[in-house]
Amino acid sequence: MAAHLSYGRVNLNVLREAVRRELREFLDKCAGSKAIVWDEYLTGPFGLIAQYSLLKEHEVEKMFTLKGSRLPAADVKNIIFFVRPRLELMDIIAENVLSEDKRGPARDFHILFVPRRSLLCEQRLKDLGVLGSFIHREEYSLDLIPFDGDLLSMESEGAFKECYLEDQTSLYHAAKGLMTLQALYGTIPQIFGKGECARQVANMMIRMKREFTGSQNSIFPVFDNLLLLDRNVDLLTPLATQLTYEGLIDEIYGIQNSYVKLPPEKFVPKKQGDGGKDLPTEAKKLQLNSAEELYAEIRDKNFNAVGSVLSKKAKVISAAFEERHNAKTVGEIKQFVSQLPHMQAARGSLANHTSIAELIKDVTTSEDFFDKLTVEQEFMSGIDTDKVNSYIEDCIAQKHPLIKVLRLVCLQSVCNSGLKQKVLDYYKREILQTYGYEHILTLYNLEKAGLLKPQTGGRNNYPTIRKTLRLWMDDVNEQNPTDISYVYSGYAPLSVRLAQLLSRPGWRSIEEVLRMLPGPHFEERQPLPTGLQKKRQPGENRVTLIFFLGGVTFAEIAALRFLSQLEDGGTEYVIATTKLMNGASWIESLMEKPF
Amino acid sequence: MDCYTANWNPLGDSAFYRKYELYSMDWDLKEELRDCLVAAAPYGGPIALLRNPWRKEKAASVRPVLEIYSASGLPLASLLWKSGPVVSLGWSAEEELLCVQEDGGVLVYGLHGDFRRHFSMGNEVLQNRVLDARIFHTEFGSGVAILTGAHRFTLSANVSDLKLRRMPEVPGLQGAPSCWTALCQDRVAHILLAVGPDLYLLDQSACSAVTPSGLAPGVSSFLQMAVSFTYRHLALFTDTGYIWMGTASLKEKLCEFNCNIRAPPKQMVWCSRPRSKERAVVVAWERRLMVVGDAPESIQFVLDEDSYLVPELDGVRIFSRSTHEFLHEVPVASEEIFKIASMAPGALLLEAQKEYEKESQKADEYLREIQELGQLTQAVQQCIEAAGHEHRPDMQKSLLRAASFGKCFLDRFPPDSFVRMCQDLRVLNAIRDYHIGIPLTYSQYKQLTIQVLLDRLVLRRLYPLAIQICEYLRLPEVQGVSRILAHWACYKVQQKDVSDEDVARAINQKLGDTPGVSYSDIAARAYGCGRTELAIKLLEYEPRSGEQVPLLLKMKRSKLALSKAIESGDTDLVFTVLLHLKNELNRGDFFMTLRNQPMALSLYRQFCKHQELETLKDLYNQDDNHQELGSFHIRASYAAEERIEGRVAALQTAADAFYKAKNEFAAKATEDQMRLLRLQRRLEDELGGRFLDLSLHDTVTTLILGGHNKRAEQLARDFRIPDKRLWWLKLTALADLEDWEELEKFSKSKKSPIGYLPFVEICMKQHNKYEAKKYASRVGPEQKVKALLLVGDVAQAADVAIEHRNEAELSLVLSHCTGATDGATADKIQRARAQAQKK
Numbered sequence A: 001m002a003a004h005l006s007y008g009r010v011n012l013n014v015l016r017e018a019v020r021r022e023l024r025e026f027l028d029k030c031a032g033s034k035a036i037v038w039d040e041y042l043t044g045p046f047g048l049i050a051q052y053s054l055l056k057e058h059e060v061e062k063m064f065t066l067k068g069s070r071l072p073a074a075d076v077k078n079i080i081f082f083v084r085p086r087l088e089l090m091d092i093i094a095e096n097v098l099s100e101d102k103r104g105p106a107r108d109f110h111i112l113f114v115p116r117r118s119l120l121c122e123q124r125l126k127d128l129g130v131l132g133s134f135i136h137r138e139e140y141s142l143d144l145i146p147f148d149g150d151l152l153s154m155e156s157e158g159a160f161k162e163c164y165l166e167d168q169t170s171l172y173h174a175a176k177g178l179m180t181l182q183a184l185y186g187t188i189p190q191i192f193g194k195g196e197c198a199r200q201v202a203n204m205m206i207r208m209k210r211e212f213t214g215s216q217n218s219i220f221p222v223f224d225n226l227l228l229l230d231r232n233v234d235l236l237t238p239l240a241t242q243l244t245y246e247g248l249i250d251e252i253y254g255i256q257n258s259y260v261k262l263p264p265e266k267f268v269p270k271k272q273g274d275g276g277k278d279l280p281t282e283a284k285k286l287q288l289n290s291a292e293e294l295y296a297e298i299r300d301k302n303f304n305a306v307g308s309v310l311s312k313k314a315k316v317i318s319a320a321f322e323e324r325h326n327a328k329t330v331g332e333i334k335q336f337v338s339q340l341p342h343m344q345a346a347r348g349s350l351a352n353h354t355s356i357a358e359l360i361k362d363v364t365t366s367e368d369f370f371d372k373l374t375v376e377q378e379f380m381s382g383i384d385t386d387k388v389n390s391y392i393e394d395c396i397a398q399k400h401p402l403i404k405v406l407r408l409v410c411l412q413s414v415c416n417s418g419l420k421q422k423v424l425d426y427y428k429r430e431i432l433q434t435y436g437y438e439h440i441l442t443l444y445n446l447e448k449a450g451l452l453k454p455q456t457g458g459r460n461n462y463p464t465i466r467k468t469l470r471l472w473m474d475d476v477n478e479q480n481p482t483d484i485s486y487v488y489s490g491y492a493p494l495s496v497r498l499a500q501l502l503s504r505p506g507w508r509s510i511e512e513v514l515r516m517l518p519g520p521h522f523e524e525r526q527p528l529p530t531g532l533q534k535k536r537q538p539g540e541n542r543v544t545l546i547f548f549l550g551g552v553t554f555a556e557i558a559a560l561r562f563l564s565q566l567e568d569g570g571t572e573y574v575i576a577t578t579k580l581m582n583g584a585s586w587i588e589s590l591m592e593k594p595f
Numbered sequence B: 001m002d003c004y005t006a007n008w009n010p011l012g013d014s015a016f017y018r019k020y021e022l023y024s025m026d027w028d029l030k031e032e033l034r035d036c037l038v039a040a041a042p043y044g045g046p047i048a049l050l051r052n053p054w055r056k057e058k059a060a061s062v063r064p065v066l067e068i069y070s071a072s073g074l075p076l077a078s079l080l081w082k083s084g085p086v087v088s089l090g091w092s093a094e095e096e097l098l099c100v101q102e103d104g105g106v107l108v109y110g111l112h113g114d115f116r117r118h119f120s121m122g123n124e125v126l127q128n129r130v131l132d133a134r135i136f137h138t139e140f141g142s143g144v145a146i147l148t149g150a151h152r153f154t155l156s157a158n159v160s161d162l163k164l165r166r167m168p169e170v171p172g173l174q175g176a177p178s179c180w181t182a183l184c185q186d187r188v189a190h191i192l193l194a195v196g197p198d199l200y201l202l203d204q205s206a207c208s209a210v211t212p213s214g215l216a217p218g219v220s221s222f223l224q225m226a227v228s229f230t231y232r233h234l235a236l237f238t239d240t241g242y243i244w245m246g247t248a249s250l251k252e253k254l255c256e257f258n259c260n261i262r263a264p265p266k267q268m269v270w271c272s273r274p275r276s277k278e279r280a281v282v283v284a285w286e287r288r289l290m291v292v293g294d295a296p297e298s299i300q301f302v303l304d305e306d307s308y309l310v311p312e313l314d315g316v317r318i319f320s321r322s323t324h325e326f327l328h329e330v331p332v333a334s335e336e337i338f339k340i341a342s343m344a345p346g347a348l349l350l351e352a353q354k355e356y357e358k359e360s361q362k363a364d365e366y367l368r369e370i371q372e373l374g375q376l377t378q379a380v381q382q383c384i385e386a387a388g389h390e391h392r393p394d395m396q397k398s399l400l401r402a403a404s405f406g407k408c409f410l411d412r413f414p415p416d417s418f419v420r421m422c423q424d425l426r427v428l429n430a431i432r433d434y435h436i437g438i439p440l441t442y443s444q445y446k447q448l449t450i451q452v453l454l455d456r457l458v459l460r461r462l463y464p465l466a467i468q469i470c471e472y473l474r475l476p477e478v479q480g481v482s483r484i485l486a487h488w489a490c491y492k493v494q495q496k497d498v499s500d501e502d503v504a505r506a507i508n509q510k511l512g513d514t515p516g517v518s519y520s521d522i523a524a525r526a527y528g529c530g531r532t533e534l535a536i537k538l539l540e541y542e543p544r545s546g547e548q549v550p551l552l553l554k555m556k557r558s559k560l561a562l563s564k565a566i567e568s569g570d571t572d573l574v575f576t577v578l579l580h581l582k583n584e585l586n587r588g589d590f591f592m593t594l595r596n597q598p599m600a601l602s603l604y605r606q607f608c609k610h611q612e613l614e615t616l617k618d619l620y621n622q623d624d625n626h627q628e629l630g631s632f633h634i635r636a637s638y639a640a641e642e643r644i645e646g647r648v649a650a651l652q653t654a655a656d657a658f659y660k661a662k663n664e665f666a667a668k669a670t671e672d673q674m675r676l677l678r679l680q681r682r683l684e685d686e687l688g689g690r691f692l693d694l695s696l697h698d699t700v701t702t703l704i705l706g707g708h709n710k711r712a713e714q715l716a717r718d719f720r721i722p723d724k725r726l727w728w729l730k731l732t733a734l735a736d737l738e739d740w741e742e743l744e745k746f747s748k749s750k751k752s753p754i755g756y757l758p759f760v761e762i763c764m765k766q767h768n769k770y771e772a773k774k775y776a777s778r779v780g781p782e783q784k785v786k787a788l789l790l791v792g793d794v795a796q797a798a799d800v801a802i803e804h805r806n807e808a809e810l811s812l813v814l815s816h817c818t819g820a821t822d823g824a825t826a827d828k829i830q831r832a833r834a835q836a837q838k839k
Helices: A013-029 A040-047 A052-057 A087-103 A119-127 A159-165 A169-185 A196-211 A245-253 A293-298 A303-326 A330-364 A367-380 A390-397 A402-415 A421-435 A437-448 A462-468 A494-503 A507-516 A554-565 A583-590 B002-007 B123-128 B332-338 B345-357 B362-372 B376-389 B393-407 B416-432 B442-448 B450-459 B463-473 B481-492 B500-511 B519-528 B532-539 B545-554 B558-568 B571-584 B587-595 B598-611 B613-622 B626-639 B644-660 B664-687 B696-705 B709-718 B723-737 B740-749 B757-765 B769-776 B781-790 B794-804 B807-816 B823-838
Strands: A034-038 A060-065 A078-083 A108-113 A134-139 A145-148 A151-153 A190-194 A225-230 A259-262 A284-287 A521-525 A542-549 A571-577 B008-011 B015-024 B036-040 B047-051 B065-069 B075-080 B086-091 B097-101 B105-109 B115-120 B130-137 B142-148 B153-156 B179-185 B188-195 B198-202 B207-210 B222-227 B233-238 B242-247 B253-258 B267-270 B280-284 B288-293 B299-302 B307-312 B315-320 B323-329
Touching: A013 A052, A013 A134, A013 A145, A013 A169, A034 A040, A040 A078, A052 A060, A078 A087, A087 A108, A087 A119, A087 B598, A119 B571, A159 A169, A159 A437, A159 A583, A169 A196, A169 A542, A169 A571, A169 B571, A190 A196, A196 A225, A196 A521, A196 A542, A196 B558, A225 A494, A245 A259, A245 A303, A245 A330, A245 A554, A259 A330, A293 A303, A293 A330, A303 A330, A367 A390, A367 A402, A390 A402, A390 A421, A390 B723, A402 A421, A402 A437, A402 A583, A421 A437, A421 B664, A421 B696, A421 B723, A437 A583, A437 B626, A437 B664, A462 A507, A494 A507, A494 A542, A494 A554, A554 A571, B002 B008, B002 B015, B008 B288, B008 B299, B036 B086, B036 B307, B047 B086, B086 B142, B097 B130, B097 B142, B123 B142, B130 B179, B142 B179, B142 B188, B153 B188, B179 B222, B188 B222, B222 B267, B233 B267, B242 B280, B253 B288, B267 B307, B280 B307, B332 B345, B332 B376, B345 B362, B345 B376, B345 B393, B362 B376, B376 B393, B376 B416, B376 B442, B393 B416, B416 B442, B416 B450, B416 B463, B442 B450, B450 B463, B450 B481, B463 B481, B481 B500, B481 B519, B500 B519, B500 B532, B519 B532, B519 B545, B532 B545, B545 B558, B545 B571, B558 B571, B558 B598, B571 B587, B571 B598, B587 B598, B587 B613, B598 B613, B613 B626, B626 B644, B626 B664, B644 B664, B664 B696, B664 B709, B696 B709, B696 B723, B723 B740, B723 B757, B740 B769, B757 B769, B757 B781, B769 B781, B781 B794, B781 B807, B794 B807, B794 B823, B807 B823
Parallel strands: A034 A060, A034 A078, A078 A108, A108 A134, A151 A571, A190 A225, A225 A542, A542 A571, B086 B130
Antiparallel strands: A145 A151, A190 A521, A259 A284, B008 B015, B015 B323, B036 B047, B047 B065, B065 B075, B086 B097, B097 B105, B105 B115, B130 B142, B142 B153, B179 B188, B188 B198, B198 B207, B222 B233, B233 B242, B242 B253, B267 B280, B280 B288, B288 B299, B307 B315, B315 B323
16 A cells, blocks of 8 residues: 555655554544544645545544534534644634534534644633533644655644744654654664754754653664754755756646646547547646656656656557567466556556656746746856846746745845845835735745845855855766756755765864854764664665755755665665745745735 | 371361461450451451440440551551441452441541541431441442441442442331341342341342242341352351352352351351362351361361451451461362372472482482373472462472472473462562561462552552562563652652652652653642642652643642743643733733743744734734834734725834834835825726725736826836836736737837847737837847747848857757748758858
């Protein structure tokens, strides 16, 4: 079912099974037929843990979306609310329960808080007079959800905004998630970190470990170290347009919980010649993960290297189908037939990705995409970052999407360690006049998050950082990359560079640059009992869990996978994050619309 | 050793009973046992005595003393009884003493005479008084059954979860029953009572008459009844001196006996061991003790003193003023080994080992004999088992030595049974010690489990011994040592004569970071004893904030709770404290508290943002956070205000705030917005249509689209829209209108600040090639090629590119050359390239 989770160095199926078990146990507590009322945001992440069939096995007969007034009629014994602990949701639940009480036969109500029970919410339910109606009130610690063999995400929408603008609830969840992970995969002996949030998460972990002293963890550690990285240490990377295959799919169509919705026209079987009479109107939905062999091969490649792989694959597959002519004996035919399902799947997969690649190519070859990329790359390589950029001006004048404009302005600001006050005010004024005054709130949010700021002290640190960390590589090889910079065709993501330098030669070599980046950097050790200390075999790679607090992009993931695969890399990475994101979804999460 | 079986008494052909001394009692009883209410807890538990002055009508002036002793007679507690007359005493399964008063009140005391709680058996009991009461044990806990003065029964099957049940009336019952008992069948408690020659079974709903199967005729009254330890068997003693023994359901008779003594016995209890086929009851009269079973003869003992019987799982304890004895059926293993002339393998092995010690060759003969029969394993097992049933350490040792000796001759004998027995015996000998006084047998110990035994040691405050046992048995810390230490600490906090500092330090020294110790539990106990300061000190050691915080709140240390909650990072916990604080403090103090806790403050702001907007404003005001205050009013201008005047006023407040925040830009922008809003309102009034909440850019566009060019110009000037953007704006709007004439006029109004390529592009977007071409010629040289290609003039584009000698332009044109039509042009470019390369 989820075999792709166990392909990696660390078997993440263990985690998936653990959370599935927990879910089953909860469902079995509520004996009899059930209906689940979903907080809609949870359905996506839950889909990665348990399909409907699992719920059905445990007598879940109906599923509804949580909304006001009455619940739809359902002839079930139990009604279970699956919700995030949010006050506004409690109000809706209370409304549901109260109107249900009037309806007739008594039901058993239960509530499952994801990922944590909240006293605040229970108090609200109590104030609304319905707390007593719930038989089971439990929590389901679904913090980190396995997305792929080397990828975990909390899919917590507002994590970045929460951490840097509001409160730090998501950091607490992150720490809890790491504790769960350690309970399953052993105590992680070394913790490195950079950034204020990283420091806090590490503190909480150490504190929580002290709380659990009773249960000595006797699992042999799978991870050698943990690297906690604040997103605000590297605000630059997500702003740039990702140029890997998966990154571009996400940039253009948006990947949600490993699914992407694509325009359907390209996916119509070509043979039917009846002239587009009934073109499908519903978007084509595809799941994207490494369970699909072809996708696993191309997802992390620079898009410019994808075409050749696809055409090579096409040749191999058609050659394989041609084999049938050579199959003479019954045995040979039988063997051919037995391979047929696999070959057909491969052909289907190839057709899909060829279509997607065509769709993407239409975008990437457009003039505007080229112009935008040129400006981005100029900024990242440090050209003309200190004055008003005419492309951005034109974008505003032509009312290009606001997110695109903000992304570029922020990129310029970050690459210049802040903009000159005059330049900044000019951009802000242009944006307010063109897109509306109300965006003053969004601009303020971006300033608070440090994405957009006036240059203070008159010093631009970015060139030093760029040079020391070799963030801009002129000689990038997109086809057969030798450096992580291939994921942005020239720009090496700062966050991944930090990870790379940590594993070799160590951060001591870049102390000066680390001090220029925000927040403290630190190292903590979690002592292990002697029996659990690892004796590394020569040539055995270390496993590092790298946790991005505030989100990570697919291009960064690709870069880390590239490092994992290096022959002499010495380190394999498992990636965890609060949210899988891209520049657009990131900026959007920081936008505020007062009406 | 020949005399070892001297105290064995045969009962019938197959069983022996023996009685041996556990302790010689150390108590110095002032009273005769017969003058006291006596209660002894099973499993070697404590003994409670209360002189019963209420029995004799007169002597009520002297207050009686309630005394509690260990099984060895060591005094544990002594207190003056100040409450009402007591009818019955009994011990609960948790070794709490239940004292049933005449008025139906039940007082509960701890082992050390500490008062725990009290409960009542109900109004009906209160009115009719208690005539008799029994404390009984069920699988749920301990129950109390009451016979009232109205000859009705009330019972509760579990005193820790008190549910009173009034049993149905027995028809025609005039006086008190001659005897009665509580029974437990199918997890329900019943009452069996005897009235004259009849027996009745009371359950919750009905009263039914029952007859014991095979009861001898001629019975006119039952004098005594006894239920076995496990409620499986029942014995009845009749006025004819006849004893009926059978199942508790009365449906099956096991045996009967006629003792020919018609005097009512003082006590009758069962004496049987688990998994044994033998059934026997022990009947006690004033000076006589009789063991009767399925045999024509009984075993008789003379009682020198007034004695009391305590039924146990596997026998009967008998104590008097001077001694404490145990009477039981000799276990099979012991019988096999010690029976006179026994040839059982265990017996031979014991002999062999003895001979071996005497260095006699007979040892070998015995050993050979066992081995020839292939019974050595069995012999070792027998010796191990028998050792367990021996009370005297020397006997245990000699049996274990024999087992150990036999083991040497076995290849593969799993050692654990031997090792475990040695360990168990060590534990048993330790607790049987006179000073501890818990005379458990091996079977009782196994039934009770080590966990419960540890609990009982803790109850007796025997912490060091309990810890030694845990360490000796290597129990996991959480179940063993830490649990005991936690109990010790809970006891320690009750020592009021020691200062808070000393107690806290002593506790932390002993407990340290021992896993599984809950400091908050100990602190809760300290708080319960009224020692808040100590509780706070102890909470400092608690690593789990989730545990610290609620207790701190309960103790009204909210501010401390807040900082603990913040330390934990658990925002929900912080919220909980915040809401608590909010109710507890006045607003000013609450805000001040927040001010010192940035994390709490930001959390509370979040809360207010969604729940209490006005409070949010106050918070910003208090902090002089003008920037946020400005944002707050901006939001209000959109969300809270409908009328334009209100909106402008809100914006004015925002602008003022921004000035205070020294955010000139935001202030100016806000003032611009106010102007724009007023203007939009006017436009709507004058021109109709929708203008409100459009951006400035869109307002101007709308004006142009509506043909109000003058006003558009004016607006652009008023708000100083940069020229470049204004050109883009006009260009786009005019093209949307397809007003080509106006567009051309506009293009000629002055030199375009954005060049002429956008004109070409926008015309092509509207598919107007004709208009596009007009502008293509005006495009500057560097964009000329692009413009020409846009309008589809490939040939001319090629010429310009060749003229520019620009490689990039050349390939751009080349990529636009399609098929045959542009063949010539393509060739031309190739030639130009070749030429360029030659140079």
